[in-house]
Amino acid sequence: MAAAGYLLNNRTYYNPDLGEEVIEILNDFEKPYRFHKSLDEYCPTPLIEIPHLSELLGINKILIKDEGQRFGTSALKILGASYAVYQEINHSKSIKGICTATDGNHGRAVAWACKKNGLESVVFVPYQTSVSRIRFIEEEGAKVIVSKGHYDQAVKEAAAYAEENNITLLQDTSWTNYHRIPSTITSGYYTEMHEVSEQTNKLMKPAIDVVFIQAGVGSWPSAIVHFIRKYLNNQKVKIVCVEPYESDAIYESVKRASLATTRKSQKTIMAGLNCGTPSYIAFEILKQGVDAFLTISDEYAIDAIKYLNAPLPGDPYVAAGESGSAGLAALLAIIRNKNIGMLKKQLGITKESNILVFNTENVTDPDLHYQLLSDK
Ligand SMILES: Cc1ncc(COP(=O)(O)O)c(C=O)c1O
CATH class of the missing domain: 3.40.50.1100 (Rossmann fold)
Structure with a gap:
């Protein structure tokens, strides 16, 4: 019911x-x-x-x-991702690539903005993400990695990957000491x-x-x-x-x-x-x-x-x-x-x-x- x-x-x-x-x-x-x-x-x-x-x-x-x-x-998510990618490029001219986790739309948006700006993107998705959502993200040029768990786990894996590979984590959620980028994404909306x-x-x-x-x-x-x-x-x-x-x-x-x-x-x-x-x-x-x-x-x-x-x-x-x-x-x-x-x-x-x-x-x-x- x-x-x-x-x-x-x-x-x-x-x-x-x-x-x-x-x-x-x-x-x-x-x-x-x-x-x-x-x-x-x-x-x-x-x-x-x-x-x-x-x-x-x-x-x-x-x-x-x-x-x-x-x-x-x-989807509307492109407004936050496109603005934050632009701001990050201004913030750090030596930016190499971008990593994020997503339920689908934010990741596709990040991949779109990275492709437009000539940056590599890596997108983590929860384990139950559908084949068509993954395909849409890949079509924007991103490497997609399927997480072992739900969304929160995918966010943790993306953060660890970004650190290990020295690329920028562009996440649309915030936690202690991670707030500048999510606030920028929010303002993009x-x-x-x-x-x-x-x-x-x-x-x-x-x-x-x-x-x-x-x-x-x-x-x-x-x-x-x-x-x-x-x-x-x-x-x-x-x-x-x-x-x-x-x-x-x-x-x-x-x-x-x-x-x-x-x-x-x-x-x-x-x-x-x-x-x-x-x-x-x-x-x-x-x-x-x-x-x-x-x-x-x-x-x-x-x-x-x-x-x-x-x-x-x-x-x-x-x-x-x-x-x-x-x-x-x-x-x-x-x-x-x-x-x-x-x-x-x-x-x-x-x-x-x-x-x-x-x-x-x-x-x-x-x-x-x-x-x-x-x-x-
Ligand atoms: C279609 C759609 N609507 C609404 C939302 C909610 O946005 P937020 O996760 O920032 O609350 C999302 C998040 O991805 C979304 O994809």
Whole structure:
């Protein structure tokens, strides 16, 4: 049966305590946008309306920021990786190569950015990574190494490999004494929010009431939160952080009030969100800036994919992967799952509400995707 759970967060003030270096990087909101706009590949991604599904769900407007075509790499992760590779090249002119670990999209993005800059890349993936995800990373020119374990283990192996081979670890998660690069990656994601801000007149037209953001290690959603709470200084919009029910590292950390590892099975089709332990920088931001932490089981992601891929008559087609569809999936769960029905009321969602979700990836695992679509 479809499962879901949530924790409400009574936010008081927004002022994450992350140290000077991290805050300086995170508060540089304009530079990543200038950098991305200077690239030949740059083109803002669309903000799409799905009027008939909105009506069916009893919502005024559902807006989808669709990242499926970002720089031709199929996922938003390219924004963080491309900016961080550029900054690392500026930081160290003698950079030899780059190593990272990934659930799929970040690694493919790092490989893309390395190829563009003539750098070698080595990408570690968790042991259960699908053949098509590995192939997409290799097609960008990276050497792929399959880890012995889940995502956290792959990160450890990538860090050890980088040290042994004297190459740069470009990881999108942070830990003690590893924070400059993950903060830079996070700030690279601001470009997406600059675009949303222009497309909605700073979230005022239409006035956005609730934003759903899906989390893996939390770096991308923390960029969205920091942009909204700090740069736009908007404390009113409700922000909901969404994770797979079976991979709930941030939810578990919030429950324990300190950084924790998921105790669940880590079996989920939402591969991009399947991380064992959150990024500590991201966790500091999310726990101050998010209004509710939600976990949803795979059934909701499948439903969301089906709505986006086989839309109601008159709604646009959106090619969305399993992790990409998780924001819409969360809204479906809140509306349909009686166990968490109260959350709809607590977030103030009514038929007047305008809701922003992000399709953070295109179809990034075609074999799984078409199997899910053909299952009854
Ligand atoms: C498609 C997609 N959406 C969302 C995320 C979440 O980003 P983060 O791991 O920074 O929380 C990821 C992470 O890889 C992803 O691949």
